[in-house]
Structure formats: C-alpha cells, structure tokens
Amino acid sequence: MINDRRPPAAEHADAYRASEPTRQRDPFAAPTLQVALASETERRAKHQRSGRIGLLVNLFINAPRAGLASAALSLAVLLATLPTGGVLRMDGGGESALQAPLSVASTPTIGAASPEGSTEAPSADAKAADPFEAAEPLDEAGGLPWLTIIGGAGLLFSLILIERSRRRRHA
C-alpha cells in the first residue's frame, strides 16, 4: 500500500523512481513456470494417493540416521528376548503358562492322565510332568523380561526422537 503523504522534496528519489524499469513480463505465462507448477501438483497428488505406506516410507527416508539406528537396535533386542520369554512357549501347545492350569481339565490328553471321573485340577507332580509347562525356564531366565523392557523402551524412545525431529524439520 503506497503512502501518499510523502513530500515531493527528494529529487534524487524521484529521478531514481522515474528511471527504474517496470515489470513487463507475466511470470505465469512462462512455460517453465507452468511446467514446474504442473509437475509439483502431480507430485502432490501422487503423494496423497500413496497414503499411509507413502507416509511411512517418507518417514524412514527423512528420519535421522541416529534415530533409525537406535530404533533398529532396540527392535533387535526386543525380538531376541521375546522368543525366550513368551512366544516360544506358545509354539508347543498354543497355551501360555498362565492359561494351562485353567484349561488343563478340559483337554482330553491331559484329562486321560488324571483319574477317571475326577474333576479336580492335576496335582503338582502332574504339572511338573507336563511337557507343555515351562515355569522353570521362565524362572531361570529371570533377567530376560528386563531386556525386553529395555528393548521396548528403547524402541519407544527412538520413535519419539524420530517424530520430534520430523516435526522440527516440518516447522
């Protein structure tokens, strides 16, 4: 918005203004600009179409290397500790140590080992003989849940770091 209150004293300024060229070309008519804007529009549309997978790929591409390395390490720790903790025990009979005592009476194979007609839960000896029970390895590896927790916390921390970095870059 031009200020009209300017006094007409400045001869140099007036002369300068009079000698200054004015814009002649319409930048939007230039083919270079039209092509650049069209390609940018296309890129944006493609980006929108790619949806969540595209966002994830972009997140990985733009993530700081340190954050990614930390996340990978934490994930490796998490995966290495998980099988010895909970997942492996699921492989044998599809039950965890906590679920087994509750369902043992209704399982035909285990039910056959107990006295006929008995509705009581199996004794401590029967439990110990059960090949699907894995209470001992869990006790032996008492430190393992800690590694899992550390791995999980590390992974969470790395993801927060990556997200913070993305937001800072975005801002």
Place this chain on the structure above:
Amino acid sequence: MKGVGETEERLRLLAAARRGDGRAFRALFAPDLDLAWRIALRIAGEPVGADDALQEGLISAYRALDRVEPRNLRGWFVRIVQNAARDALRRERRRPTLPIRSGEGSDGSDERGAVAEPQAGAASDPVLAAERGELAGELAAALEQIPEERRTAILLYDVDGYDYAEIAEITGCSVGTVKSRISRGREELRRLLAGLRPGTNPGDQALRGRDD
C-alpha cells in the same frame, strides 16, 4: 494494511492453492508481484535477472505452500524472491559471463537509463530527462556502496513510499530495526552524495526524509 491478520479472501485462496488450484495460487500472489520484482531488480541489477528470480520464487513458494504459516504471506513471498535473486547473483559472481548489451552506455551509471522505460515528461524535455538521468545515476552509484538491507529499507521508504510498519512486514524485521536501517543508510547516502558533488550537499535535499 495486510499482514499479521491475513484477509479471509487470502486465506481462502491459500487453502485452494494448497489443494493444487493454479488460479488461486496466481490470485494469491498477484498483488505482490510488482513489489517482489522491484526488490529482485535492485539486487540483480537487470530486468532479466529480476524476471528469473520472480519465476524461481514462485516455484519455491508453490512447493512450500503446505508449510507456510498463514501470516504475513506478502513478506514471506517477497523474501523468497529476494533470496532467489541473491542466489542467482552469487552464482553469477562465481561464474562470470559476458553480458549482452543492446545499449552503448560507456559508464555504469548509464545502465539504468538504458533499461528504463521512457517517461512522458522526460521525452518532451531532453534537458529535464538528462538532469533526471544524472540524479538517478548518482543515487544508484551511492546506493551500491551501502549494505543491502539498508539499501532495501531506504528504497522501500523513500522511493516506493511504504511506511515503517509495511517495510517491517515486507523485510521480516521489527519497526525499530527498519527505522535504524533507514536512519543509518541516509547518513551514509548523504556522505556519499556530498562526495560526488563537492561544494554542494545534495544529500541534504535528496533524501531529506518524510519525517523531517
């Protein structure tokens, strides 16, 4: 005054431009094209360079539309064009090329006259035109010797006629900084112009200032 609170219309255009509407993008920055071009011209020194900077600035602005805060769009856009002009100048300095000139001006001060549009009054009075050309050349030569931010502030205030608040908005700094730049720039200009014409003190009347 536009700026800190953008108008509803501009916000609507911004939203449409973000969705890929080319017409909305054009309408959004059409009012600022002349100002951005003039600022680029003062950095590049020639209209072709200003055209290129404006074009590059528009492309950069379109790419960054999603990230821009909907405040002071004019200042944001002008600074993008300004940076494009500076980058082009830096590239040119690194790889100097021989300019193709259609005019035959022997000294640097005549270059402004060569690219300037003929003025109606000047065309009818050759003496007035010559005098104006001389004054413009003197000011241009003096302006080249002061820092760019002071030059920009002085030209926006004394030549283009913007007020302090508008200049602050365009350049992205505080009103106090703008006042300081103008004041210091004028002092330097007075000294430089007095040196060009010993015996007289043209700077006193040249950019005496609107606030005197």
